[in-house]
Amino acid sequence: xxxxxxLIVIGxxxxxxxxxxxxxxxxxxxxxxxxxxxxxAKLKATGGGRCNLTNTLSNEDFMARFGRDGRFMGPALDGxxxxxxxxxxxxxxxxxxxxxxxxxxxxxxxxxxxxxAMKEEMDKLGIQVLCSQKVESLEHDGVQITGVxxxxxxxxxxxxxxxxxxxxxxxxxxxxxxYPMAEAVGHKVTELYPAMxxxxxxxxxxxxxxxxxxxxxxxxxxxxxxxxLSATGDLIFTKGGIRGPVVLDFSREITPLLAKFDEVPxxxxxxxxxxxxxxxxxxxxxxxxxPHRNTLVLMQTLLxxxxxxxxxxxxxxxxxxxxxxxxxxxxxxxxxxLVWTPLTINGHDGFKMAMITRGGIHLKEIDxxxxxxxxxxxxxxxGEVMNIDGPCGGYNLQWSFASGYLAGKLQS
Ligand SMILES: Cc1cc2nc3c(=O)[nH]c(=O)nc-3n(C[C@H](O)[C@H](O)[C@H](O)COP(=O)(O)OP(=O)(O)OC[C@H]3O[C@@H](n4cnc5c(N)ncnc54)[C@H](O)[C@@H]3O)c2cc1C
Numbered sequence: 001x002x003x004x005x006x007l008i009v010i011g012x013x014x015x016x017x018x019x020x021x022x023x024x025x026x027x028x029x030x031x032x033x034x035x036x037x038x039x040x041a042k043l044k045a046t047g048g049g050r051c052n053l054t055n056t057l058s059n060e061d062f063m064a065r066f067g068r069d070g071r072f073m074g075p076a077l078d079g080x081x082x083x084x085x086x087x088x089x090x091x092x093x094x095x096x097x098x099x100x101x102x103x104x105x106x107x108x109x110x111x112x113x114x115x116x117a118m119k120e121e122m123d124k125l126g127i128q129v130l131c132s133q134k135v136e137s138l139e140h141d142g143v144q145i146t147g148v149x150x151x152x153x154x155x156x157x158x159x160x161x162x163x164x165x166x167x168x169x170x171x172x173x174x175x176x177x178x179y180p181m182a183e184a185v186g187h188k189v190t191e192l193y194p195a196m197x198x199x200x201x202x203x204x205x206x207x208x209x210x211x212x213x214x215x216x217x218x219x220x221x222x223x224x225x226x227x228x229l230s231a232t233g234d235l236i237f238t239k240g241g242i243r244g245p246v247v248l249d250f251s252r253e254i255t256p257l258l259a260k261f262d263e264v265p266x267x268x269x270x271x272x273x274x275x276x277x278x279x280x281x282x283x284x285x286x287x288x289x290x291p292h293r294n295t296l297v298l299m300q301t302l303l304x305x306x307x308x309x310x311x312x313x314x315x316x317x318x319x320x321x322x323x324x325x326x327x328x329x330x331x332x333x334x335x336x337x338l339v340w341t342p343l344t345i346n347g348h349d350g351f352k353m354a355m356i357t358r359g360g361i362h363l364k365e366i367d368x369x370x371x372x373x374x375x376x377x378x379x380x381x382x383g384e385v386m387n388i389d390g391p392c393g394g395y396n397l398q399w400s401f402a403s404g405y406l407a408g409k410l411q412s
Pocket of ligand 1: 010011012013014015016033034035036039040041042043045046047048051052053054133134135136163164165166168169172173174175177178354355356382383384385393394395396397398400
């Protein structure tokens with residue numbers, strides 16, 4: 001008779017490996033199945049290879065950044081908050097730190113150290129890891145889980161943790177396999193959107209600003225019903241669009257809108273949040289230094305040359321004219337553009353470039369105190385496969401580790 005594992009984990013991401021280690025530390029026999037030929041492919045790519053593990057926010061502030069569903073994470077974060085996560089890695093020999101006081105990285109600034117440490121711990125605990133094993137379905141007797149079926153084999157288990165991730169960056173393994181598996185046992189899956197990705201814009205002037213970076217940009221949707229959708233952070237212009245931390249966060253709000261509307265008008269403040277009065281006062285001070293200063297040079301005290309020029313063009317203003325020679329109307333138009341520059345977002349590259357997935361297995365059918373399915377006994381979920389996603393800055397990995405830790409406790 002084939003072996004019955006006490007736990008099978010599907011997926012060797014942050015969530016799955018944490019679940020496997022937690023269960024094995026409690027003496028459970030664990031089999032980890034991974035469809036790729038290597039474990040932890042996405043974890044390796046995180047933080048540009050540096051792995052932004054978590055951040056230093058309190059659990060309350062951390063949950064608030066996830067919006068309405070943030071509170072679902074409470075029990076998982078009570079079990080493994082950022083301090084406990086850092087202590088966990090320290091116990092595996094990987095120290096971590098927050099160079100900016102907020103975002104936490106391993107001190108090596110290499111995701112490989114995290115993966116190697118988890119791999120060593122899994123070996124030490126006797127966790128059986130099988131790569132190139134794509135799980136195709138969950139096996140059950142109508143009441144509880146009994147195992148899984150892969151492309152080539154069938155494995156029996158008393159419990160299963162589904163940690164198959166979302167759909168973003170499919171080359172790194174996760175391509176949505178978990179959703180039909182969950183649906184087949186009665187779970188609902190919400191609409192799925194790519195998120196945390198560069199965005200395309202319709203405005204041609206952006207092309208000329210390629211590679212220019214602007215710090216502390218505030219951006220919000222310019223549609224009556226959606227004005228509250230906003231983000232703040234650094235922005236980089238690309239050939240046909242925008243990228244950078246503010247865009248990664250903002251894209252979480254935009255991709256669902258782009259599924260409804262072809263274009264989404266937005267307003268961006270490229271002047272570190274300055275309002276009209278502050279800009280007028282700033283220009284007055286600059287002009288006092290040199291009353292003949294031309295408009296472009298003056299604008300460049302706030303913005304890169306290419307963006308300054310683009311705004312002059314948008315305002316139909318001759319950039320070579322002295323600021324003092326411009327009509328009052330022209331000056332007002334320019335100042336208004338400096339406060340809120342309009343852009344029209346009209347596309348993205350889909351899941352191929354999405355760092356996370358917005359949407360997933362419905363939270364209502366998962367017990368937040370155990371991560372267990374309310375539909376099938378001894379089936380657990382963790383990580384990105386669930387309908388919960390956070391912004392840029394260690395939020396998604398912290399959630400994956402914390403939910404993996406709770407799921408791996410196997411509390412039925
Ligand atoms: C480029 C990039 C950079 C990122 N940087 C950060 C960062 O610095 N900080 C942060 O907090 N978040 C970051 N994220 C997001 C974060 O990586 C994810 O939210 C998190 O890794 C999700 O973990 P997971 O374990 O749920 O899923 P995954 O890491 O996606 O793991 C799922 C695993 O399951 C396997 N799998 C899928 N289907 C099957 C199947 N049928 N059978 C067997 N195995 C299967 C996959 O191959 C994969 O290995 C980044 C994402 C990307 C793409």
